[in-house]
Amino acid sequence: MPVTIKDIARVAGVSHTTVSRALKDHPTISRETTQRIQALAQQMGYIPSAVAQSLLSRQTWTIGMVITTIADPFVVKVVEGVEQVAQAAKYSVFLATSHNNPEQEVAVVETLHRRRVDAIIVASSRVGSLYSSQLDRIQVPIVLINNNAEGEYLHSVAVDDAQGAALALQHLVSLGHRRIGYVGVNNRPKLNRRRLAGYRQALAQAGLAVDPTLIIYPDRETDLECGQIGLQKLLDAQATAVCCFNDVVAIGLLMACREQQISVPEQLSVVGFDNIEPATYVAPPLTTVAQPLLVLGQRAMEMTLHLIAGHKVQDQRLSCQLVVRQSTAPV
Amino acid sequence: MPVTIKDIARVAGVSHTTVSRALKDHPTISRETTQRIQALAQQMGYIPSAVAQSLLSRQTWTIGMVITTIADPFVVKVVEGVEQVAQAAKYSVFLATSHNNPEQEVAVVETLHRRRVDAIIVASSRVGSLYSSQLDRIQVPIVLINNNAEGEYLHSVAVDDAQGAALALQHLVSLGHRRIGYVGVNNRPKLNRRRLAGYRQALAQAGLAVDPTLIIYPDRETDLECGQIGLQKLLDAQATAVCCFNDVVAIGLLMACREQQISVPEQLSVVGFDNIEPATYVAPPLTTVAQPLLVLGQRAMEMTLHLIAGHKVQDQRLSCQLVVRQSTAPV
DNA sequence: TTGTACGCGTTATCAA
């Protein structure tokens, strides 16, 4: 059993109230007793119970972080950002994985509420808007990160996918490319649509027409396969460069290029999206669009702290950055 | 304010005691009232407070997971395993990062104790044995995962690095290699030593002598550089194959091979360690030793549950597996 | 300057 203030009180021969006050340097306690009791507490290894404190204060100094799975490299960086800011603010973080399963997502939110977390951060949920009725009940602030649901009545921090895609396209245009393809995926339609929209818009802004034969959706489940399959159609459409939905698609494309003896970037320039670690290691190292994942997490937690403090906050949209490596070159 | 049993009691016109009992199907409450109250609770959106329950029961159904940083790919998988088992057992997980800083490690352990977690799991600590005095105080079970500290009085789950390294070497021997190098690193001496020991032992078992010129420690900080620098010495020592400390070292080596036109695996067979994601994407895909990271986390949490239940447990050592890809071939 | 009494939400004991 951990030491309690009553234990200390008994040893010190005072009431537990005095101990409680002495430990927080309450001015009405004599300096003498304060010091005596603090020394005693130290020596007895007293650590206050957050459980008891929370019951009284109605605050747990705890937040819940709902993620699909920690295996996702996105999530990892975001969690790191959240944890950094949380720790600095004396908050602890509960990790709760939903496996992209709506039922489980509802269940973990309930668990978090049961634990009386002060706020909840949800990363990359595909559900999001689903649990509105649940949210009315639990009155804690909820912050959504990169949510793919359309319902937007919750606070959110997100990356500007369209801007990122535009960045990639502009880079290729500035290298002189005119026939620029896009290789997308089918299993994340909303996200894909946002990135494709950025591609289209930037294309228009550059005064180039959108050629539908350059926009490719391989009918495969894994991103890597999408990239591998996509190459042939790109070549058929006479593309000299390509924006990929993400880095894994791009890496699949690079693999196909190697097999078919297409040299990158001489014959084909390739741009990815996400800046995952392997992008550094592939040959050639991949030019890609980086999301500020760490910042995303930090901002989300900062927003959460504001909300807990009862302040108003504004939704945030963060810009992406282009990371130029060796998979792109002039035409 | 969340709904409490007193709120329900008021509405139902009974005492809060009755509500408490009705909600857990206590046999002494009439079926009629039980049903009435359960329906009412449901309708009012009642979720019991784990905080209040914990105060009384002295159990929080909570564990703390101490990690250096979530950015480490190791840690990610391990956390996933822990979380899986924890969630299934109705436990919630606090994430606490120590950044490999002893002071911070002590601080986070204190925070976890303050939150009255039922147990603590520490992953890959470099400190480990340091906080023994702290541990005497907080009376919860502690499980160490892959701890690099020597003090072994705590419960632990670890991977058998020596066995893994031996696996790599045996694979190369079976392919007919006789001059097999090892490229290590300097900044994780204990881990490096364990893997090197496995290499040496397997070499002896295969009836081969240990040639010191084949054992290389590049004087660089990053693993990637160690691999890049290591190549020349390997060639000087006339190695036909090499075991690397980890995959990143191996990838660095592959990069150097490409630059110097050394073809892998024809001229040099390369084996990594860890089986990180990029190992799949590099050219050629890397043969490597995989640690059962997910299982490591699962076992650690299972052990934790046993300890919480008051059972005796035995320390565990898990075997690695060889993943053969295309970076190795017969001499 | 210190102590008494109460309450936070829940469960357990004892009484009705």
Added chain:
DNA sequence: TTGATAACGCGTACAA
């Protein structure tokens, strides 16, 4: 079958 009361560990209003 139900209710009153105390207790978990802590903080605070009020009394001494």
